[in-house]
Amino acid sequence: MTSSPSGRRAPRGSLSAAATRRVERPAPLRQAVYDALLELIVNRTLAPGQHLVEAELAEYLGVSRQPVREALQRLQTDGWVDLRPAQGAFVHTPTEEEADQLLAVRSVLETYSAKLAAEHATASDVKLLRKLQKAGEEALVSANVERLVKANADLHAAVATIGRNKVLSEMIGLVDRRVRWYYTPIARPRSRDSWNEHAELVAAIADGDAERAGQVMHDHAEQTRQTYHDRKTSESSTDSD
Amino acid sequence: MTSSPSGRRAPRGSLSAAATRRVERPAPLRQAVYDALLELIVNRTLAPGQHLVEAELAEYLGVSRQPVREALQRLQTDGWVDLRPAQGAFVHTPTEEEADQLLAVRSVLETYSAKLAAEHATASDVKLLRKLQKAGEEALVSANVERLVKANADLHAAVATIGRNKVLSEMIGLVDRRVRWYYTPIARPRSRDSWNEHAELVAAIADGDAERAGQVMHDHAEQTRQTYHDRKTSESSTDSD
DNA sequence: GAAGTGCTTTTTGCATACGAAAAGCTGTAT
DNA sequence: ATACAGCTTTTCGTATGCAAAAAGCACTTC
Known part of the structure; x- marks a missing residue:
């Protein structure tokens, strides 16, 4: 579709190595702005409900x-x-209803x-998962919330990628990011259990046992959901910050 | 068109009846453009792969x-x-891979x-589903492809709405529209079976049998998927339009 | 003193203008 | 004749300008 050896592009001379790396695109400014704003939202610099004035943001970002x-x-x-x-x-x-x-x-x-x-995983895929699992366990030890959250996200993203369904991956990416946004403030408590479940998941995928992998992931996700509800319940009384 | 005799907007007095109906919004132009372009894409006026020049579209749409x-x-x-x-x-x-x-x-x-x-359906919900089912059967008799496609979409949308999960509904809406875009040209063959399955689905929902409803819908969707593949296979030789 | 009304300010929505990058074309040299 | 190089044209990306709508404020009135 894009690469025709003797086609319109490829100006002069024969380039081989650089062909794989897409020419450094001008980096669309809107994308940078999108990333910047998303970051500001996720890390709570821009609070939920806050009115975002275009002109202010523009000046702040210098565009x-x-x-x-x-x-x-x-x-x-x-x-x-x-x-x-x-x-x-x-x-x-985010409302409680929407979060659920x-x-x-x-x-x-x-x-x-x-x-x-589980159906598609190759040996190298499993290797990657084990590496991510290890990174997660380490982050767990370091008790660094941010690292932990990232490790979690990375593992789930890797699983999605291994599934070889891009449409699904993208959707999971969107949903997960938003879930994490709601969930990050309370991500600590369940970490230990969560990573045990991850280990089980990786094992099931390594075995190519789709049914079991699905079951484990389902339980894992439902556990997370339950934890969210528990937090919410005990939240009604505590009035932090 | 939006004229309210005694002022543009009810300030904060006591209005009761009109409170429910949001004041006629100015209708954001970008939304109208979005709808127009989507229509042009779906009905193949704008062909897949075609380069859309902003200036041309702007002039064509008069904006x-x-x-x-x-x-x-x-x-x-x-x-x-x-x-x-x-x-x-x-x-x-759309590639075959992506469609799948x-x-x-x-x-x-x-x-x-x-x-x-199935878990949430009320009596009136079931009534609506039966009405949509009936509409579908009628469209089936009329052999009007467009009507049939719409009836199908309406039923599925109704099921999604009854599920009371807005996030899910929106996602299904997006996915379904694209599937239909790919699928419409070959929507004919499976109509009869499809609506029989719909009837079964509605029955299961009416019974509040979630497990069965899920099973029926799953089979239904997989049938559709299978039909798509069968078509694709027999397509390799036929070279229509 | 409270409520309503009109005005001012702010902010969005759309249009236009300008610079830059990419694609296409033409001319020339081998 | 072919291939390369430079130029021209097209089209996008960003910035700025202007009008309309909404919100806020102060004033007036009861």
Whole structure:
């Protein structure tokens, strides 16, 4: 589709090695803005419900309103901000109901993803999973929440990738990021159990046992969901920050 | 058109009846453009792979490039066009692989949706489903492909809505629309069986039998997927349009 | 003192303008 | 005749400008 050896591109001379690496694209500004804003939202610099004024963001980021607008629109379709017709963008405020719905969908998608992974995993795939598992265990020991969250995300992403279904991977990526956004503040308690379950999952995938992998992932996801609810319940009284 | 005799907006007095109906919003232009372009893509006026030039679309639709750009970006995140960094938008060309992946994801999501529907369905929900089922059967008799496709979409959308999971509903909406885009040209053959399966599904939901509803929906989706593959296989020789 | 009304300010939505990159074309040299 | 190089044209990406709508504020009135 893209590469025709003697085709229109490939200006002059024969380049071989550099062919694989896509020419350094000008880096679309809107993408950078999107990433920057997403980061600000995820790390709570921009609080839920906050009104985002295009001009302010533009000045803060040193760009014009245009790329900011475009980034905000994508942020909307991805569920990070709400774009009210003539009022602008507001950081999305997650409701308990929505969080639960996301966790439910995540459970379903991840379960299927685990099954696919078990069916497709090669030796090197398993090797990668074991490496990520190890990284997770180490992060667990270091008690570094941020590292732990990242390790968790990496493992799940790897499983999705191994499943060889790009559509599914992308969806899981979207859902997981939002779940993590809601969930990060309470990610600590369940870490030990969580990584034990991960180990089981990796084992099932290594065995190529799709049914078991699916079952383990399902239980894992439901555990996470349960933990979220427990937290929420005990939350009603504690009024931190 | 939006004229309210005593002022543009009810300030904070006591209005009761009109409170439910949101004041007619100015209808964001980008949304209209999005809908228009999506329509053009779905009905093949804009062919897969075609290069969409912003200026052309803008002139054709009688607007400036700005709303067109914004619409194109949303179309990208929804998977309808590919936005190449410095080259513009191209109507997405669905590959067989991607179609299958979408059908697989759809199967998983719809199965869960059916389970939820069975758990949540009220008497009036069932009534609605039966009405939609009837509409589908009638469309089947009329042999009107377009009507049939719409009836099918309506039923599935209704099931999703009854499941009371908005996140899931939206996802199903996105996936289904794309599946239908790929699938419409070959929607005919399986209609009869398809609606028999629908009837079974509605019955299971009416019984509140989540397990059975899920099973029926799963089989239904997999049948669709199978049909797609069969078509594709017999397609290699026939070279229509 | 409270409520309503009109005005001002702010902010979005859309349009236009300009610079830069990419693609295509033409001319020339081998 | 072919291939390369430079130029031209097209089209995107970003910035800026302008009008309309919404929110906020102060004033007036009861």
